[in-house]
Amino acid sequence: MDALAAYSWFGQLSLVVSVVAVCWTMVWQNLEHIRLQQFFARNFNRRARRLAAIVDPFLSVTFEEYEGGRIKSSDAFKEVRSYLTTASTRGVRHLRAESGGERDGGGGDRLLLSMAKGEEVPDAFRGATVWWSADAVPPLRDAVPWSRASRTERRFYRLEFHESHRDLVLEEYIPYVRKQGRAIMVQNRQRRLYTNIHREGYDDGWYEDVWTHVPFDHPKTFDKLAMDPEKKKEIIADLDMFRNGKEYHDRVGKPWKRGYLLYWPPGTGKSTMVAAMANYLKYDVYDFELTSVKTNTELRKLLIETKSKSIMVFEDIDCSLDLTGKRKTKEEEDDKDDDDKDADPRRGGKKDAKSKVTLSGLLNFIDGLWSACGEERLIVFTTNHVDKLDPALIRTGRMDKKIEMSYCDFESFRFLARMHLDEDVEGHELFGAARALLQEVNMVPVDVGEHLTRKSVDDDAATCLARLVKALEKAKEEAAKLEAAQAAEEDGAKGIVVQAKADDN
Numbered sequence: 001m002d003a004l005a006a007y008s009w010f011g012q013l014s015l016v017v018s019v020v021a022v023c024w025t026m027v028w029q030n031l032e033h034i035r036l037q038q039f040f041a042r043n044f045n046r047r048a049r050r051l052a053a054i055v056d057p058f059l060s061v062t063f064e065e066y067e068g069g070r071i072k073s074s075d076a077f078k079e080v081r082s083y084l085t086t087a088s089t090r091g092v093r094h095l096r097a098e099s100g101g102e103r104d105g106g107g108g109d110r111l112l113l114s115m116a117k118g119e120e121v122p123d124a125f126r127g128a129t130v131w132w133s134a135d136a137v138p139p140l141r142d143a144v145p146w147s148r149a150s151r152t153e154r155r156f157y158r159l160e161f162h163e164s165h166r167d168l169v170l171e172e173y174i175p176y177v178r179k180q181g182r183a184i185m186v187q188n189r190q191r192r193l194y195t196n197i198h199r200e201g202y203d204d205g206w207y208e209d210v211w212t213h214v215p216f217d218h219p220k221t222f223d224k225l226a227m228d229p230e231k232k233k234e235i236i237a238d239l240d241m242f243r244n245g246k247e248y249h250d251r252v253g254k255p256w257k258r259g260y261l262l263y264w265p266p267g268t269g270k271s272t273m274v275a276a277m278a279n280y281l282k283y284d285v286y287d288f289e290l291t292s293v294k295t296n297t298e299l300r301k302l303l304i305e306t307k308s309k310s311i312m313v314f315e316d317i318d319c320s321l322d323l324t325g326k327r328k329t330k331e332e333e334d335d336k337d338d339d340d341k342d343a344d345p346r347r348g349g350k351k352d353a354k355s356k357v358t359l360s361g362l363l364n365f366i367d368g369l370w371s372a373c374g375e376e377r378l379i380v381f382t383t384n385h386v387d388k389l390d391p392a393l394i395r396t397g398r399m400d401k402k403i404e405m406s407y408c409d410f411e412s413f414r415f416l417a418r419m420h421l422d423e424d425v426e427g428h429e430l431f432g433a434a435r436a437l438l439q440e441v442n443m444v445p446v447d448v449g450e451h452l453t454r455k456s457v458d459d460d461a462a463t464c465l466a467r468l469v470k471a472l473e474k475a476k477e478e479a480a481k482l483e484a485a486q487a488a489e490e491d492g493a494k495g496i497v498v499q500a501k502a503d504d505n
Ligand SMILES: Nc1ncnc2c1ncn2[C@@H]1O[C@H](COP(=O)(O)OP(=O)(O)OP(=O)(O)O)[C@@H](O)[C@H]1O
Pocket: 224, 225, 226, 227, 265, 266, 267, 268, 269, 270, 271, 272, 273, 384, 405, 412, 445, 446, 449
């Protein structure tokens, strides 16, 4: 066969092959017999998969940054990202730093660290080794201008593991990673202090009660709170038990919440205690301003909008509303509901600046059906007049722990002296004098702290202690005068009674 014949032969062969290929494609695409198509696909794929399993017995799970059509950022991705920066995966050598958002643990000066693109790190779980890697795909060419997810590269984490660990990884390891990641996010996030505000339109009857917030950066911790050390220990243990109490609450069928009542005179550290609790538990704080909540319905709406892992505080509850009276009967409550309607301009009522929240509205809030929405929440009431509160409000189950915030005792004084003067003054004679006076006179910690604070650079410990002793002596004198005046008043009253009886006779 000469070269020309061979060329022609190959030409014909390739023509036949091309025609067959084109025909096959047309037949394949237009095949009426779908089942036949499926049969081919299944059998070829199955063989290919079997071969792949022999060559590569590893499976993978991908966690993408965005889900739901690339609009919503994925919670699972964030949880994995947090987990991958922990001790168990310290092998990560190259990190990516972002400013991030408050909720993710970034924001402000905090940096959000995660595995850099291309990094791979192993992790061990119950005898199985898994591998995590970080990667990203470039932005879409047809990026939608308003979608951040399609304009930027889309990151993802890939988890690879041997197929023999499939059940362990899917059913136990991944939930474990997500839980750990969530816990780390809660620890690292910028916490918030919320308060409710009331907004309304001028004449269209529109109004709403909403939460507004600022970063919560209160410096007070239990280390800086003066109180009986035993009592402090007991409160911390109680908080620990509450924080770790999910299983218990599930088992006994109780909503995972706990009520605290902090009571006694102004300046004994009730608000400070709330800050210390929030810092200890790393919870957000919702500071309820009850007087600006219009109705029970609005109160419920605010409750539903609160998040878990938070402290809901009602300061000076005795002054907030008329909650001191007895609970209303059903009829009175119905009347109150009518009042609610009257107060609700959206329901044709007139505007009324006064709050219509009732005692039973508040009781339902604390332990009614709605109180079970959300979990891991502390409800704290503070009051200077515990005797004025309705017993229903503070009964066990609503207020589970009642803490008396007392006048400054010796332990608190010692604590405040050490904290403010920053030196050991227990041997000082003025320290002994102040200690003796504190046994006779009531002074709240805020005042003791104030007298012990250095007011100028020349103030030394002795100056501060002398100032405190002087204030205590003055308070003692005033207390004595008051006592004498009261005794005289009582004697006067007795005299009038005796005189009246003598006149009667
Ligand atoms: N036990 C305490 N330990 C340390 N500091 C305290 C203590 N009690 C009060 N203080 C200080 O006194 C100031 C006022 O305290 P706080 O507002 O907590 O008192 P309160 O009992 O909530 O008062 P009120 O009833 O008027 O709201 C705070 O700046 C706080 O630092």
